[in-house]
Amino acid sequence: FFESARKEAKYLDIPDFEYEILYAMVNLAKEIEDYEQLEKLLLLILDKDENFRDTVLQSALLRTIDTDSEVNVDKFFMLYRAESNFSIRAIYELANLYEKKGDSESSLKCYALCSVEAFTHIYNIIVEKDPSYKYFTFADFLYKCSLYDDIVKWGMDNNIWKMFFEFSDSVGKSGKLVFARKLYTDISIACPDSYIRTLASTRIN
Secondary structure (H helix, E strand, O other): OHHHHHHHHHHOOOHHHHHHHHHHHHHHHHHOOOHHHHHHHHHHHHOOOHHHHOHHHHHHHHHHHHOOOOHHHHHHHHHOOOOOOOOHHHHHHHHHHHHHHOOHHHHHHHHHHHHHHHHHHHHHHHHHHOOOOOOOOHHHHHHHHOOOHHHHHHHHHOOHHHHHHHHHHHHHHOOOHHHHHHHHHHHHHHOOOHHHHHHHHHHHO
């Protein structure tokens, strides 16, 4: 049924509906623990994400992380923007899947891109609400997020705050401990989710 509905959605000018079908299939694959099919579905969703196909962007993200510099944590979110309306969840799910499979390199690539896409999405919403807003630091950005209930809720509902934390974990596992520690510190200070703040604080010491 899902596959038939997905194919029919292609002939309708309803891209949202096609993604709804694909994500329903993702949920089913997770439920029956068919991880091979899950990966295929996630990659199918991401096939339409130009950022996911942009190897130059992905390499640039990793190069910035590889500097292992505190200053470059703030620059990471200043330098890069990547808009995507439908694939943030897919990249996050794929990052988790690769992490479970022990493919840390692929997992980090996904977490890095997911972080930038989520940041871009939220940043654009903040600017709509407050046209005078300027990004300076990641900690300040997280604090700004906490001022808007709808952004906090969207972040909770879509695992965004958790994803930023898991991105930090992934960076740390790659050996970039300075970069990871700065992420943990910012999250522990300003993340809108108090549980994630607490988790991050346990990673600092």
